[in-house]
Amino acid sequence: MQFWLMKTEPDECSIDDALAAPRRITPWSGVRNYQSRNTMRDPMRVGDGVLFYHSNCAEPGIAGLAEVASGSRPDPTQFDRKGGYYDPQSKREAPRWVLVDIRALKKTRLVPIAELKAHKALANMLTLRPGNRLSITPVSGAEWRYITGKLL
């Protein structure tokens, strides 16, 4: 079992939105970064743990827990001409972007990024590195246990 941190803008899909969705499942659409796409396509497995992170908002930080609920499949929003995630270069016979389904498990207290940065045990978290812009990053087992055990 592996662990991931997945960013979402709460204006688009907050932990409350994800918990309110049918079967608490959210298709993680709209990722348009190759590295994050590859993470969903290759190493992610059903059942992996997910830190549900609110980004680009008034209170950025960890907002809940989730799990990977499906393998990867083509992201349908890449073919939607009218949607904001349309990719004219992606062909149906060779889709460029994929998604996985994420099942929201629970809302937690919000752990602000400043608090995460204050813990030495989390100093190596990829998402805390200056300039990091990946929307999906791996979380080590030790980091996962520290966060879920001590901070939530």
Next chain:
DNA sequence: GCCAACGTTGGC
């Protein structure tokens, strides 16, 4: 709203 840092694009 600012802006640093990074990914992507495209001319050469």
Next chain:
DNA sequence: GCCAACGTTGGC
């Protein structure tokens, strides 16, 4: 295949 310009991310 280099690299400058550009666009985007995302904390502050």
